[in-house]
Amino acid sequence: MTAKKTKQTAAKALSKTKLTAPTVKVALLGFGTVGSSVAKLLSVQKFPGIELTHVYNRNVARKRESEAAKFVPKTAVWTEDVNVVLNSDVDVVIELMGGMIPAEGWLRKAIASGKSVVTANKQLIAYKGAALAKLAAVNGVQLVYGAAVAGGVPVIPGLAQGLGGDQITRISGIVNGTCNYILTRMETGADYSTVLADAQALGYAESDPSADVDGYDARAKLCILSRIAMHAELNPDDVTTQSIADVDAIDFAYAKELNCTIRQVSSARVAGSLIQARVAPMLVPLASPMAWSHGTQNMVVASGRFGGDVVFSGHGAGGEPTAVAVVSDLLAVAQGSHAVQLPVRKRNVTGEFMASHYVRVVVDDKPGIVSAISGALAKVGANIDSILQRPGYPKHRLPFVVTTEPCLTSTIHKALASIAKMDCMLEPPLCLQMVDIEDKG
Amino acid sequence: MTAKKTKQTAAKALSKTKLTAPTVKVALLGFGTVGSSVAKLLSVQKFPGIELTHVYNRNVARKRESEAAKFVPKTAVWTEDVNVVLNSDVDVVIELMGGMIPAEGWLRKAIASGKSVVTANKQLIAYKGAALAKLAAVNGVQLVYGAAVAGGVPVIPGLAQGLGGDQITRISGIVNGTCNYILTRMETGADYSTVLADAQALGYAESDPSADVDGYDARAKLCILSRIAMHAELNPDDVTTQSIADVDAIDFAYAKELNCTIRQVSSARVAGSLIQARVAPMLVPLASPMAWSHGTQNMVVASGRFGGDVVFSGHGAGGEPTAVAVVSDLLAVAQGSHAVQLPVRKRNVTGEFMASHYVRVVVDDKPGIVSAISGALAKVGANIDSILQRPGYPKHRLPFVVTTEPCLTSTIHKALASIAKMDCMLEPPLCLQMVDIEDKG
Incomplete structure (x- = not known):
């Protein structure tokens, strides 16, 4: 066989592989705002070789009758028994329920039974990401969580695939859209409690807003970013947080005199063998990229020893932007495109800046x-x-x-x-x- | 064997695989600013399993005696005969020479002999990227070019891995640092010819600045971004360009009255079955992200149907930022982490906006x-x-x-x-x- 023929045969084999590649079966755990948007994106875009086969939700009958159900294939199984999903032959489980329990146990079972996992669950990944990643490696499956930080802004893929060659020495950013909405509204003179009530009415803030305003949501995201960018595994509980609830309208007036505004900033920086990390409302110069971020937008700045500052920004939350991250991760898993892995070390945290x-x-x-x-x-x-x-x-x-x-x-x-x-x-x-x-x- | 034992065995096999993974041998074609920075990053960071074994350059003796040569392992082969590289057992060829000839022929040979290619060559990838990608697929190797657009800003990995799930309907941005340097200097009152001379003295602009100021460099990058983001293959020659050389200091004064500034903008947008595309100096509102971009910074805005606008910005050029992109690509290739692939279609271009x-x-x-x-x-x-x-x-x-x-x-x-x-x-x-x-x- 000539070299040319070998190549042609290889080409045919490749295209044949593609044509006959088995369908990747996908289950959704959670059919809320993000879950139904994922179904919509899959339905509208019809990516070849991907099929939504299962939808799990509590009180699934209600979901099945919702307007968004039209995006789910007729053949899909709707269930409120998660074992129907876990015992099925689905290849990828998309987890969009949030929280530690029962998500962790369910995902462990999914991984152990050879299913890859795509998740937007920042708390779970911040606290248990390293252990789950190890479990996934042992089982030869993937665990990806691009949607866990900054929703539709591809910070995690950008850091993992695009900045692996740099030494990132600092990550800082605005990763909680609720706080950013509140603080940018306060910039124009409104007071905290009025804006919080508006945010709750608009669905930007929970009835108990503590996870957002007290910094626990941002802290989880900061820990995930530290792992991806600085290869540093932090205990989220060790990261100091300060609530935005004590910031007053008067502080924006004074900040302006200092050519600044106020943002909830999440910041982590390599300091010798430690990581300095903190989530707090901070004074941000108007000339800084973080001051550009308005409303529910997110922005992350990664500072590299060799490449300098790289800025990512966009819509950090919302059903469709988050679904973009989920579906992008799903495509990568379906194509066997795994992320670059670099060794991660446990690092102690200091709140001293x-x-x-x-x-x-x-x-x-x-x-x-x-x-x-x-x-x-x-x-x-x-x-x-x-x-x-x-x-x-x-x-x-x-x-x-x-x-x-x-x-x-x-x-x-x-x-x-x-x-x-x-x-x-x-x-x-x-x-x-x-x-x-x-x-x- | 119990399920638990199977898992433990799998874990051992995996860790064993990692320990004994063969070294990936790497050749540099070109040891200029970027090439020597790549050697530096590899030397400083010591990524396991990656070894720089060959350096090709014309008049290689001079390069071998340069200060930067200290970053190249003692065991590496220095050569001015490219066949020494092409006939060697290197796994990855990093091409940093630029231009179409002889780069295209050399990379074709490298790919045909089973070598993966990492390149920063925007002209080659804009004109020949689709053909080379096909050749790489046929030969079961990778062709990656994250450094071809926006240097150290991970726009290409961010788009490919992080936004594959969206439908990007428009890409626009500032992708030529030389023009951005010139135009942001002119913003403060300097005239074009003075600033161009400064840019040439600083090494930001070539002695023949046409590729930058007349838009050909940006056009190549715009075509690459269109392929990655909008899955649209354009003929770069079909994209209209307008030189920044005709912009005068007075235009900045008038732009300011209109709450605008002037930037060289590269823009491509889906318009039915066509792509509207253009590279030109444009009036940009001061409130737009593109006005934030100063000096040699790059900025790309991708607008998605579902995720909205995502902004990437940072240092678009320079030895070390570009080397970050090259080394990040190299890590991905070395780990067998291929990019998400979506079908690309040839699309006709219109200059009508x-x-x-x-x-x-x-x-x-x-x-x-x-x-x-x-x-x-x-x-x-x-x-x-x-x-x-x-x-x-x-x-x-x-x-x-x-x-x-x-x-x-x-x-x-x-x-x-x-x-x-x-x-x-x-x-x-x-x-x-x-x-x-x-x-x-």
């Missing part, structure tokens, strides 16, 4: 207050960078702001503890870390 | 000129949106600007042809397409 800080107090104004506050800062060795006092507030309830030169988080907290005890203090002082402009996030 | 236009004329001012110009626009059915005339220019050499409501590119060009012929016209009128704010690029 060297940064400038914004301290806002509300006082019953009397002579000597500025002197007392600056004394408390001087005592811990924190230098004052600016003192701001906007006009128009009553003396007996006066908000004013002190910003410091860079100092450690623990240093400023020592000063805050003594400032908080002062008689004139009408509410606990608010301290926000300030993001450097050099940081670009 | 429905858009507002900015028309700047320089005239020897006489009564009736505005009437004549507006008459020419009215004749083709183009409505005037605004007429701008900044003070301080001499009557006998007066620049002024007319902007139109949206009309077709061919419509405005008909009017321009008759305006250009007017006696008072001191130089050819400049017409720039205006990017909609709704576009976000």
